[in-house]
Amino acid sequence: MDELDSAIVQELQRDARQTNRELARRLGIAPSTCLERVRLLRARDVIRGYHAEINPSALNREVEAFVSTRLRPLKREVIDSFKAALIKLPEVVAVYVVAGDEDFLVHVTAQDLDHLHAFLIDRLSQRREVVSFRSQIVYRSLQKQVHERLDDA
Secondary structure (H helix, E strand, O other), X not given: OOHHHHHHHHHHHHOOOOOHHHHHHHHXXXXXXXXXXXXXXXXXXXXXXXXXXXXXHHHOOOEEXXXXXXXXXXXXXXXXXXXXXXXXXXXXXXXXXXXXXXXXXXXXXXXXXXXXXXXXXXXXXXXXXXXXXXXXXXXXXXXXXXXXOOOOO
């Protein structure tokens, strides 16, 4: 990615709803150039999609937690099956395969602590491959909306 591609990506992260004409104006380039660059960024899988950021409370998701999970046996089919099953659950926001003492980090949300507890006991711990889990409740979070390209050096 060159400087112009990076600038396009940053602008779209700030506001993906802006028109091509507005994006081109902000970057000081012709709309046709801007449109072609955005198309190429999508074709190269740099831009993977456009999403609306929704307030979790509006979706009745008042509690957020990260759940560290250990599985056994650690076989590819067990790992793949666990990932596929978990990501389908409505409480699960993301599933990460990680290195360290635990095998997975699962980001979950729930209506309240009782529902989170029910999810952990009735759904997660009931899976045969789950050996142990540990949950961490999120009190507050702050996320960057714009990610900049890191230097190679």
